[in-house]
Amino acid sequence: xxxxxxxxxxxxxxxxxxxxxxxxxxxxxxxxxxxxxxxxxxxxxxxxxxxxxxxxxxxxxxxxxxxxxxxxxxxxxxxxxxxxxxxxxxxxxxxxxxxxxxxxxxxxxxxxxxxxxxxxxxxxxxxxxxxxxxxxxxxxxxxxxxxxxxxxxxxxxxxxxxxxxxxxxxxxxxxxxxxxxxxxxxxxxxxxxxxxxxxxxxxxxxxxxxxxxxxxxxxxxxxxxxxxxxxxxxxxxxxxxxxxxxxxxxxxxxxxxxxxxxxxxxxxxxxxxxxxxxxxxxxxxxxxxxxxxxxxx
Amino acid sequence: xxxxxxxxxxxxxxxxxxxxxxxxxxxxxxxxxxxxxxxxxxxxxxxxxxxxxxxxxxxxxxxxxxxxxxxxxxxxxxxxxxxxxxxxxxxxxxxxxxxxxxxxxxxxxxxxxxxxxxxxxxxxxxxxxxxxxxxxxxxxxxxxxxxxxxxxxxxxxxxxxxxxxxxxxxxxxxxxxxxxxxxxxxxxxxxxxxxxxxxxxxxxxxxxxxxxxxxxxxxxxxxxxxxxxxxxxxxxxxxxxxxxxxxxxxxxxxxxxxxxxxxxxxxxxxxxxxxxxxxxxxxxxxxxxx
Ligand SMILES: Nc1ncnc2c1ncn2[C@@H]1O[C@H](COP(=O)(O)OP(=O)(O)OP(=O)(O)O)[C@@H](O)[C@H]1O
Ligand SMILES: [Mg+2]
Numbered sequence: 001x002x003x004x005x006x007x008x009x010x011x012x013x014x015x016x017x018x019x020x021x022x023x024x025x026x027x028x029x030x031x032x033x034x035x036x037x038x039x040x041x042x043x044x045x046x047x048x049x050x051x052x053x054x055x056x057x058x059x060x061x062x063x064x065x066x067x068x069x070x071x072x073x074x075x076x077x078x079x080x081x082x083x084x085x086x087x088x089x090x091x092x093x094x095x096x097x098x099x100x101x102x103x104x105x106x107x108x109x110x111x112x113x114x115x116x117x118x119x120x121x122x123x124x125x126x127x128x129x130x131x132x133x134x135x136x137x138x139x140x141x142x143x144x145x146x147x148x149x150x151x152x153x154x155x156x157x158x159x160x161x162x163x164x165x166x167x168x169x170x171x172x173x174x175x176x177x178x179x180x181x182x183x184x185x186x187x188x189x190x191x192x193x194x195x196x197x198x199x200x201x202x203x204x205x206x207x208x209x210x211x212x213x214x215x216x217x218x219x220x221x222x223x224x225x226x227x228x229x230x231x232x233x234x235x236x237x238x239x240x241x242x243x244x245x246x247x248x249x250x251x252x253x254x255x256x257x258x259x260x261x262x263x264x265x266x267x268x269x270x271x272x273x274x275x276x277x278x279x280x281x282x283x284x285x286x287x288x289x290x291x292x293x294x295x296x297x
Numbered sequence: 298x299x300x301x302x303x304x305x306x307x308x309x310x311x312x313x314x315x316x317x318x319x320x321x322x323x324x325x326x327x328x329x330x331x332x333x334x335x336x337x338x339x340x341x342x343x344x345x346x347x348x349x350x351x352x353x354x355x356x357x358x359x360x361x362x363x364x365x366x367x368x369x370x371x372x373x374x375x376x377x378x379x380x381x382x383x384x385x386x387x388x389x390x391x392x393x394x395x396x397x398x399x400x401x402x403x404x405x406x407x408x409x410x411x412x413x414x415x416x417x418x419x420x421x422x423x424x425x426x427x428x429x430x431x432x433x434x435x436x437x438x439x440x441x442x443x444x445x446x447x448x449x450x451x452x453x454x455x456x457x458x459x460x461x462x463x464x465x466x467x468x469x470x471x472x473x474x475x476x477x478x479x480x481x482x483x484x485x486x487x488x489x490x491x492x493x494x495x496x497x498x499x500x501x502x503x504x505x506x507x508x509x510x511x512x513x514x515x516x517x518x519x520x521x522x523x524x525x526x527x528x529x530x531x532x533x534x535x536x537x538x539x540x541x542x543x544x545x546x547x548x549x550x551x552x553x554x555x556x557x558x559x560x561x562x563x564x565x566x567x568x569x570x571x572x573x574x575x576x577x578x579x580x581x582x583x584x585x586x587x
Binding site for chain 1: 410
């Protein structure tokens with residue numbers, strides 16, 4: 001039983017990392033209806049920028065705000081230069097644009113900082129917490145726990161932003177009905193700018209955590225693919241959905257790997273989340289927390 | 298250069314016209330506008346109308362006549378629908394407003410309540426109202442006062458303040474939409490089909506509130522309605538649109554008593570529905586050709 005909980009908790013904690021990436025997608029999708037394929041590229045760009053800056057012997061405490069500014073500016077520029085002229089175009093056009101954008105950002109990242117793999121040291125070691133292993137005989141990673149803590153803080157502040165502030169209310173209004181938001185005088189572009197800026201920030205946090213776990217390399221862009229089943233599970237428009245979806249995916253993929261894996265020869269972790277998502281799509285296409293489409297006559 | 302002087306000459310002419318038709322200086326004036334959607338679909342073919350300060354003006358016409366398009370050209374929501382005002386001018390308080398953004402226009406005091414209410418479904422009624430105050434950078438206390446005022450005019454909304462707007466009734470959503478516009482402290486509300494899909498009793502209730510707001514808050518209204526008889530009972534003046542042109546205008550009482558209006562809108566004619574275009578003597582001065 002201890003082992004079960006160890007796997008479960010480890011899975012939940014790593015699920016938080018998926019949630020972080022999914023969150024970036026949700027923010028942009030919710031406010032502008034754009035499925036931002038470039039989110040993974042942004043995560044990579046953020047991580048490599050941070051590492052690149054620290055390579056100039058700049059302390060991480062200064063590198064963080066610098067990367068943050070870079071990411072927010074990147075988000076704003078993308079919104080202004082790429083998406084604004086395409087406003088009112090069909091969703092599929094916008095989606096294609098973000099695919100192009102993904103390649104552009106990846107290229108830009110490598111142009112600026114080179115393509116070699118780097119390590120990212122946040123001072124958090126991926127070692128078991130001693131008091132937990134002493135008391136319960138489970139090994140829970142310090143790193144995972146800290147990552148979960150960071151994610152929790154991020155999500156709480158986003159929730160506060162969305163639900164307690166004037167800008168947040170405007171964000172939700174825009175997400176609900178563009179035209180009506182425009183009619184009450186909410187400048188859509190300003191709101192989209194803010195959303196892209198926030199998405200840049202989320203990408204930075206995700207990039208730092210993923211980068212320090214797996215190394216900062218091109219493969220970081222693929223974490224976006226990991227977020228896909230999370231989004232299907234949690235719903236594309238729901239922040240709580242991204243969190244819960246991430247937890248479910250994280251936990252089930254680890255449990256499946258450990259308990260079902262041996263029966264089918266292992267290697268389940270890679271595809272299990274997608275299968276889970278597919279099954280889920282059939283049962284509840286709008287996701288666990290996807291906004292119910294309110295229909296009234 | 299010559300086109301500019303031409304335009305001013307036309308402006309002056311229309312303004313003089315306005316004085317003769319409505320007998321007050323126009324507050325909002327739409328001069329001869331032409332509207333094209335998607336660069337090719339010509340929808341308004343020279344519409345002119347005026348709303349005097351503190352009045353309720355009805356804009357009447359059948360489906361597709363161009364009522365909503367006219368309102369959206371004034372509020373500048375047109376551009377978001379790939380529409381464009383290609384000719385003519387729009388003035389509010391003597392100032393050209395056709396190049397302003399919606400945000401700037403709301404700040405000036407012109408607010409549109411769109412056809413079909415368009416409440417933010419996943420926001421509560423109160424949050425909906427608060428978004429209406431987005432353009433006002435004033436202390437919270439002042440916003441709270443406006444909120445109280447809206448609840449005073451729409452007591453029903455106060456009861457439902459915590460419900461998601463999407464789950465309230467059609468009438469409550471219409472009230473929310475009007476209340477939301479009110480939160481911006483508008484001088485002029487462009488109200489598009491408030492009666493759409495509502496029971497007659499609720500329609501009366503909403504029009505009573507419009508009259509109240511007009512009388513007590515001094516808000517001017519331009520309201521587009523298919524429900525001709527109700528609109529004319531509450532309006533001071535009316536314009537009838539057909540196929541993107543104004544075919545008739547007059548004081549509300551006159552229009553309401555007019556045989557052809559009755560015939561056309563209530564279908565009382567033995568020969569089936571007639572078009573105003575067939576009724577020769579009602580063809581308006583051909584301003585759109587100027
Ligand atoms: N976004 C658009 N693109 C192209 N054509 C449009 C658009 N919006 C409206 N139209 C066309 O313009 C004409 C006038 O439409 P409008 O909505 O202004 O009419 P309306 O008088 O408000 O009618 P209703 O009573 O049905 O609301 C219609 O023929 C309509 O098909
Ligand atoms: Mg209409």
